[in-house]
Amino acid sequence: xxxxxxxxxxxxxxxxxxxxxxxxxxxxxxxxxxxxxxxxxxxxxxxxxxxxxxxxxxxxxxxxxxxxxxxxxxxxxxxxxxxxxxxxxxxxxxxxxxxxxxxxxxxxxxxxxxxxxxxxxxxxxxxxxxxxxxxxxxxxxxxxxxxxxxxxxxxxxxxxxxxxxxxxxxxxxxxxxxxxxxxxxxxxxxxxxxxxxxxxxxxxxxxxxxxxxxxxxxxxxxxxxxxxxxxxxxxxxxxxxxxxxxxxxxxxxxxxxxxxxxxxxxxxxxxxxxxxxxxxxxxxxxxxxxxxxxxxxxxxxxxxxxxxxxxxxxxxxxxxxxxxxxxxxxxxxxxxxxxxxxxxxxxxxxxxxxxxxxxxxxxxxxxxxxxxxxxxxxxxxxxxxxxxxxxxxxxxxxxxxxxxxxxxxxxxxxxxxxxxxxxxxxxxxxxxxxxxxxxxxxx
Amino acid sequence: xxxxxxxxxxxxxxxxxxxxxxxxxxxxxxxxxxxxxxxxxxxxxxxxxxxxxxxxxxxxxxxxxxxxxxxxxxxxxxxxxxxxxxxxxxxxxxxxxxxxxxxxxxxxxxxxxxxxxxxxxxxxxxxxxxxxxxxxxxxxxxxxxxxxxxxxxxxxxxxxxxxxxxxxxxxxxxxxxxxxxxxxxxxxxxxxxxxxxxxxxxxxxxxxxxxxxxxxxxxxxxxxxxxxxxxxxxxxxxxxxxxxxxxxxxxxxxxxxxxxxxxxxxxxxxxxxxxxxxxxxxxxxxxxxxxxxxxxxxxxxxxxxxxxxxxxxxxxxxxxxxxxxxxxxxxxxxxxxxxxxxxxxxxxxxxxxxxxxxxxxxxxxxxxxxxxxxxxxxxxxxxxxxxxxxxxxxxxxxxxxxxxxxxxxxxxxxxxxxxxxxxxxxxxxxxxxxxxxxxxxxx
Numbered sequence: 001x002x003x004x005x006x007x008x009x010x011x012x013x014x015x016x017x018x019x020x021x022x023x024x025x026x027x028x029x030x031x032x033x034x035x036x037x038x039x040x041x042x043x044x045x046x047x048x049x050x051x052x053x054x055x056x057x058x059x060x061x062x063x064x065x066x067x068x069x070x071x072x073x074x075x076x077x078x079x080x081x082x083x084x085x086x087x088x089x090x091x092x093x094x095x096x097x098x099x100x101x102x103x104x105x106x107x108x109x110x111x112x113x114x115x116x117x118x119x120x121x122x123x124x125x126x127x128x129x130x131x132x133x134x135x136x137x138x139x140x141x142x143x144x145x146x147x148x149x150x151x152x153x154x155x156x157x158x159x160x161x162x163x164x165x166x167x168x169x170x171x172x173x174x175x176x177x178x179x180x181x182x183x184x185x186x187x188x189x190x191x192x193x194x195x196x197x198x199x200x201x202x203x204x205x206x207x208x209x210x211x212x213x214x215x216x217x218x219x220x221x222x223x224x225x226x227x228x229x230x231x232x233x234x235x236x237x238x239x240x241x242x243x244x245x246x247x248x249x250x251x252x253x254x255x256x257x258x259x260x261x262x263x264x265x266x267x268x269x270x271x272x273x274x275x276x277x278x279x280x281x282x283x284x285x286x287x288x289x290x291x292x293x294x295x296x297x298x299x300x301x302x303x304x305x306x307x308x309x310x311x312x313x314x315x316x317x318x319x320x321x322x323x324x325x326x327x328x329x330x331x332x333x334x335x336x337x338x339x340x341x342x343x344x345x346x347x348x349x350x351x352x353x354x355x356x357x358x359x360x361x362x363x364x365x366x367x368x369x370x371x372x373x374x375x376x377x378x379x380x381x382x383x384x385x386x387x388x389x390x391x392x393x394x395x396x397x398x399x400x401x402x403x404x405x406x407x408x409x410x411x412x413x414x415x416x417x418x419x420x421x422x423x424x425x426x427x428x429x430x431x432x433x434x435x436x437x438x439x440x441x442x443x
Numbered sequence: 444x445x446x447x448x449x450x451x452x453x454x455x456x457x458x459x460x461x462x463x464x465x466x467x468x469x470x471x472x473x474x475x476x477x478x479x480x481x482x483x484x485x486x487x488x489x490x491x492x493x494x495x496x497x498x499x500x501x502x503x504x505x506x507x508x509x510x511x512x513x514x515x516x517x518x519x520x521x522x523x524x525x526x527x528x529x530x531x532x533x534x535x536x537x538x539x540x541x542x543x544x545x546x547x548x549x550x551x552x553x554x555x556x557x558x559x560x561x562x563x564x565x566x567x568x569x570x571x572x573x574x575x576x577x578x579x580x581x582x583x584x585x586x587x588x589x590x591x592x593x594x595x596x597x598x599x600x601x602x603x604x605x606x607x608x609x610x611x612x613x614x615x616x617x618x619x620x621x622x623x624x625x626x627x628x629x630x631x632x633x634x635x636x637x638x639x640x641x642x643x644x645x646x647x648x649x650x651x652x653x654x655x656x657x658x659x660x661x662x663x664x665x666x667x668x669x670x671x672x673x674x675x676x677x678x679x680x681x682x683x684x685x686x687x688x689x690x691x692x693x694x695x696x697x698x699x700x701x702x703x704x705x706x707x708x709x710x711x712x713x714x715x716x717x718x719x720x721x722x723x724x725x726x727x728x729x730x731x732x733x734x735x736x737x738x739x740x741x742x743x744x745x746x747x748x749x750x751x752x753x754x755x756x757x758x759x760x761x762x763x764x765x766x767x768x769x770x771x772x773x774x775x776x777x778x779x780x781x782x783x784x785x786x787x788x789x790x791x792x793x794x795x796x797x798x799x800x801x802x803x804x805x806x807x808x809x810x811x812x813x814x815x816x817x818x819x820x821x822x823x824x825x826x827x828x829x830x831x832x833x834x835x836x837x838x839x840x841x842x843x844x845x846x847x848x849x850x851x852x853x854x855x856x857x858x859x860x861x862x863x864x865x866x867x868x869x870x871x872x873x874x875x876x877x878x879x880x881x882x883x884x885x886x
Contacts, residue, residue: 002729004692004775006700012684014604031684033649033847051604051652074847076684103684106847107820131646131843140650147607154597161457161494164590166676166858168877169612169659170625170636172884182613184627184636186673187665187881193613193627193636200877203574203886206476207583209494215658216612222630230629233609241455241474241519241546249447257449286445332447377550396886400574404476404517404549415609434611434643438630441615443646443839 012078015052018093023083028095030055031078031103033135034071036115044068046097047090047115048079053269054137056089057081057097066100073115074106112136123427130434130443141270142431146419148267150214152259153235153413160251162237163208167200169193169216172393182220182230193218196412201238202344202373203400205408212237214415224438226427227312227365229416231436238410245346245356245372248409249286249332252360252368256281256330274423279329279362285322286332286358296321308337316364334358336371343383346372346409356409363421370411377401455521458495461536466526471538473498474521474546476578477514479558487511489540490533490558491522496712497580499532500524500540509543516558517549555579566870573877573886584713585874589862591710593657595702596678596856603694605680606651610643612636612659615836625663625673636661639855644681645787645816646843648851655680657858667881669870670755670808672859674879681853688789688799688815691852692729692775695803695811699724699773717866722772722805728765729775729801739764751780759807777801779814786826789815789852799852806864813854820844 012031017023032048032055044059057079059068064081071077078101086094112121112129114136119126126133134140154164170186171194181192197213204211217234239251260278263271271278287295289310296317297304305311310318310333322331335354338347345355357371374380380401384391391398419431429435434443455474460466475491475498489500500522502511507524514520521544529537555564555572557579562569569576577583597607613629614637625636640656647654660677682694703721706714714721730738732753739760740747748754753761753776765774778797781790788798800814817823823844827834834841862874872878877886 001734002689003726004689004696004729005726006693006696008690008693010686031849033849051606076847076849103850104818104848107845110846129842131649131839132846134647134650143608144606144651146609150607150609151597151601154594158594163494163587164593165586165876166589166593166659168674168879170661170674170879170884182627182629184625186625186884187663189884191884199886204577204876206574207577208587216609218613220630231611231613243453246445246447247451250449250451253447254449283446283448286447291444375547393885396574399572402550403553403575404519405547406474406476406519407546433608433647436611436613441613441629441632441634442836443642 015050015055015091018055018083019091024085024093026083027080027098028083029078029080030095031076034073034075034077037068037071037073039068046071046079048077049135049137054090056086056094058094059097064097064100066097071100071102072106073110076103077101078103114139123429127429127435127440134433138273141273142419142423142425143433144270145263145267145274145276145423146415146431148263148270149259149418149422150233150235150415152262153214153255154212155262156255156258157210157212157237160210160254162210162212162239163204165197165201165204165208165211165213166215167194167197167204167213169218180220182218195219196234197236198342198344198412199394199397201236201410202405202408203397205238205240205410206400206403206405209240209406210237211239222438226429227417229428229432229435229437232432233415235413235415235418236410238408240406240408242372242407242409245334245358245370245409246286248370248372248411249284249334249358249360252370252411252413253281253284256284276423279422280327281330283328284330284332284360285326285328286334288335289333289337289354290335292318292321292331292333308340310359310366312365315361315366319361319364322361329363331361332358333361341371343387343389344373344380346374347383360411360413362418365417365421367417367421368411368413370409372407372409375401375405375407377405458493458498458534461498461526462534467528467536469526470523470541471526472521472523473538474519477516477518477520480511480514480516482511489514489522491520492578492580497533499529499537501537502540502543507540507543509540514543514545515549516553519546520544521546557582566872570872570878570883577876581716584716585862585866585868586876587713588706588710588717588719588866589858589874591706591713592702592861592865593676593678593858595705596657596698597655598705599698599701600653600655600680603653603697605653605655605682606647608640608644608647608651608654608656609658610637610640610647610656612661623663625661638662639677640679641785641787641855642837642840644679644853645848645851646840648681648683648853649843649846649848652683652849653680654682665881669872670860672871672875672878672880675875676858678856678858678861679853681851683849683851685815685850685852688777688801688813688852689729691813691815691854692727692777692801692803695813695854695856696724696727699727719866722865723770724773726771727773727775727803728769728771729777731778732776732780732797733778735761735764735774735776751783753802753809755808758804758809762804762807765804772806774804775801776804784814786830786832787816787823789817790826803854803856805861808860808864810860810864811854811856813852815850815852818844818848818850820848
């Protein structure tokens with residue numbers, strides 16, 4: 001019998017430990033994957049890929065006790081050597097290698113030049129070799145920033161009194177419409193995959209006042225575009241006791257401000273690797289849907305075709321307008337037409353053709369939909385009736401309202417889209433680890 | 444056009460703000476749901492349910508400008524009044540109400556006594572009225588602690604250099620076996636729901652060395668027991684450059700220690716509401732599978748029936764043994780038989796009938812399975828061959844190994860089970876917000 005008491009001190013070091021005061025000149029041990037070998041004859045540079053970045057090792061014939069011919073890219077190793085300064089090496093340090101211990105060997109050499117700074121590889125090829133292409137330093141930096149976004153979302157909301165929830169993804173019916181649902185058999189009963197945690201988060205407002213969830217959602221949409229995924233991670237929150245839907249926009253603005261600060265502080269390395277300038281979040285303009293459509297139509301002499309929705313091209317122009325007129329990277333478009341919003345959206349009492357709702361556009365693309373919801377049981381039933389909906393399968397959702405719900409609202413943010421616009425990509429697959437689309441079920 | 448600049452200061456207060464220095468005697472405004480009304484004649488106690496707990500309001504005839512008859516449980520309100528000390532009230536404070544503003548009204552009165560301290564309600568009835576029964580203070584406290592567990596998992600692992608990942612739940616094939624998979628149609632192609640992120644997190648070890656995910660998994664198991672769910676939240680991590688599977692157990696022990704401290708510090712209110720004594724995590728015994736089976740069989744005079752697996756009753760006895768012999772709430776059971784572990788588990792080179800793997804038992808139940816994985820491409824192919832598996836559909840997973848992977852291992856923790864054992868429930872549905880089992884697809 002053994003006892004496990006928590007951490008064991010390891011003698012291998014991470015890059016941040018090597019960079020600490022007083023380490024230069026000392027004998028150190030590190031592990032990592034062999035990212036590049038640059039053989040210069042008498043000496044060779046062995047660049048290790050570690051989780052905190054690249055680390056240069058210097059192989060010297062006659063000093064390093066290892067035959068360089070026995071090492072190839074893709075090996076994982078443990079090296080021991082003397083830590084030294086080096087102007088040209090990553091982080092300004094290198095290890096003069098004394099010993100190399102091989103931990104594992106690849107069976108074949110790399111099918112992609114993952115050790116190039118910018119891989120000259122198509123998106124298609126990157127996705128076909130996803131577990132390998134992600135080993136590229138720039139590729140993996142994008143998903144590290146994605147971590148920062150989700151982390152910022154959660155940490156900010158914890159601080160604002162929200163409770164995290166975990167709601168089921170398999171269900172009997174779904175919140176919004178039926179055409180876009182994936183269907184499955186659940187022990188001989190028909191079931192669907194949830195396209196949103198909407199109903200659940202609303203029910204949970206009656207329990208905790210403020211809730212959030214960061215989880216996958218599923219959309220069986222047959223769109224094959226640069227902005228659609230059939231499975232994505234949705235950052236959802238819902239909050240009670242609001243005075244109006246402006247409270248939701250204020251909370252989202254607070255999240256964005258918090259998160260940009262977090263990225264600046266904790267993810268500076270990745271921002272630098274990708275050369276990213278963080279967007280402005282101090283003030284975000286909020287303009288009515290009909291107004292901004294008119295403004296954009298006039299300024300850019302573009303005919304409005306669909307009065308009830310925004311076309312992708314219009315989203316681009318609205319963002320362009322916001323940048324030119326207000327120096328804004330984000331813009332809230334408010335008061336969407338009722339007929340384009342789900343039944344639970346609260347209509348504007350001053351003009352019921354519009355809703356107390358909004359989208360947030362970021363650099364030309366919608367990344368959030370949100371708004372105030374109907375909280376009165378009878379009004380909710382009325383709205384459902386005008387839309388020809390029945391209560392069947394919605395009894396539990398409706399029960400939350402029957403037994404009392406505060407005024408509330410919320411939003412959903414597409415994690416991959418927000419990341420995509422932050423890092424300046426133009427295809428959402430670039431910022432999805434393993435995308436699911438019309439043709440991709442693997443890897 | 445408006446500008447959104449972040450927070451608007453609200454004049455309504457939360458309980459923690461009321462408890463701040465210098466607030467007594469001041470006129471304050473709060474909102475909340477009417478949890479209980481105790482009408483004593485001239486005065487009445489109106490207990491509000493807020494996200495931080497209960498708050499007592501005192502209604503006085505002739506002083507409070509409101510007719511008490513117009514108020515019922517389930518209303519949400521905003522009250523204004525004078526903050527005063529009160530020995531018997533929750534948190535020692537109450538508000539002498541001057542005004543009451545109704546924010547929303549329920550259509551019907553509560554179907555369950557959610558305002559009772561302990562609801563005299565069966566699990567079945569609680570689940571049938573889930574959005575309502577969760578409004579009970581004790582019920583919701585369980586899921587607040589669940590939040591703390593997941594938060595502790597993430598925060599601890601961020602600190603240890605792990606990267607959070609989001610992997611797809613719809614897939615073409617799955618890691619482990621086919622009988623327990625939910626199947627669906629994905630644009631005219633057969634697809635499944637992932638029963639574990641195993642393949643993905645292993646692939647991502649090649650990218651970030653250390654990764655974790657907290658996400659739903661799906662198991663089409665036809666078990667109708669107190670410990671099985673068909674959808675649950677799995678806390679998964681996978682880490683590279685390990686010296687052995689002991690590193691995984693040490694990391695899990697570190698997580699448990701960190702999380703218990705977090706709960707003690709940030710979730711003291713919920714621990715107190717539920718009367719929970721936190722388990723001991725300073726040392727956790729680790730005993731071989733065959734040894735502990737023998738020990739338990741001898742001590743409790745119980746015949747071993749299945750030499751390759753633990754029966755639920757044996758898990759209970761092992762925990763009893765650990766408590767009696769070592770005063771331990773957790774126990775690692777190590778070196779599980781190979782034939783009961785998946786193909787990717789690394790066999791013990793000293794005796795290949797066993798694996799370098801473990802389960803963690805907590806108060807009589809398995810809550811974690813983990814271990815070291817095979818990292819060598821050829822050995823992985825060999826193991827697959829001996830099990831009669833083909834490479835079809837696993838090409839991407841295998842490619843990670845073909846192009847080099849460090850020694851690694853990881854684990855998966857059942858969030859609902861860990862919560863269940865922590866709060867002392869005996870049915871996993873008690874600690875699942877909206878359980879999915881053989882009969883439950885709703886709510």
